[in-house]
C-alpha cells in the first residue's frame with residue numbers, strides 16, 4: 001500500500017460532521033485514513049464509503065477483528081462490501097481466525113493488516129509475550145501487512161526483522177502516546193496518527209510540522 005506523506009489519519013471523531021470538518025482541512029496532505037469503532041458505531045458503516053467517495057482516499061477499517069473464523073469472515077465480508085480497502089485483524093486469536101479474514105480479503109481484492117503488539121502500556125502483560133510469535137505466524141501465512149507499536153521501538157525493530165524488509169508495517173502510538181514520528185519510520189513504512197492531529201487547534205499546522213520533521 002502506498003501512503004502519501006507516510007501518515008495515516010486515525011479518524012476517531014464522534015460524528016460525520018466532525019469527520020467532514022477535519023477532512024476538509026487535512027485531506028490535501030493525506031490519501032489514507034483509518035476508521036474504527038468510534039466513527040462507525042456512531043454513524044454506521046456508510047461512513048467508510050462516504051469518506052472514501054468524498055475525499056478519494058483509501059480507508060483501513062480498524063476493527064481489530066478477534067473472533068472465531070466463521071464470525072471473522074462475516075465481519076470482513078461486510079467491511080469490504082462497505083468499501084474498505086483493508087481491515088485490521090488481531091493475530092492472538094490464531095491462524096484459522098486470521099485466515100478467514102485473509103480469504104475474504106482475497107475474494108474482494110482487498111487487504112488485511114495483522115496486529116502484532118499494541119502500543120499502550122497494558123499490552124505488556126498479555127500481548128508482549130506472544131507478539132513476535134504473532135508476527136512469525138503472519139509470515140508463515142503469507143501476510144504482507146502488519147501493525148506494530150511506535151511506543152517500543154526496540155520491539156518494533158524486532159517485528160521488522162521477523163516480517164522482513166518487503167512487508168508493509170504501519171505504526172500507531174506517535175504523539176499523544178509518546179512515539180516519535182521520525183524514529184518510528186526507521187522501522188515502519190507509515191505512521192498512524194489521531195489525537196495529535198484532530199485535537200490540535202490547527203490540524204493543518206501540526207500535520208505540516210510532522211511532515212517537515214520526518215523529512216520525506
Ligand code: 3DU
Nearest residue numbers: 010117118119172173177192193194195
Ligand atoms: O493515539 P492516537 O490518538 O494517535 O491514535 C492511535 C490510533 O491507533 C487509535 O485509533 C487507536 O485505536 C489505534 N491503535 C493504537 O493506538 C494502538 C494499537 O496497537 C493499535 C491501534
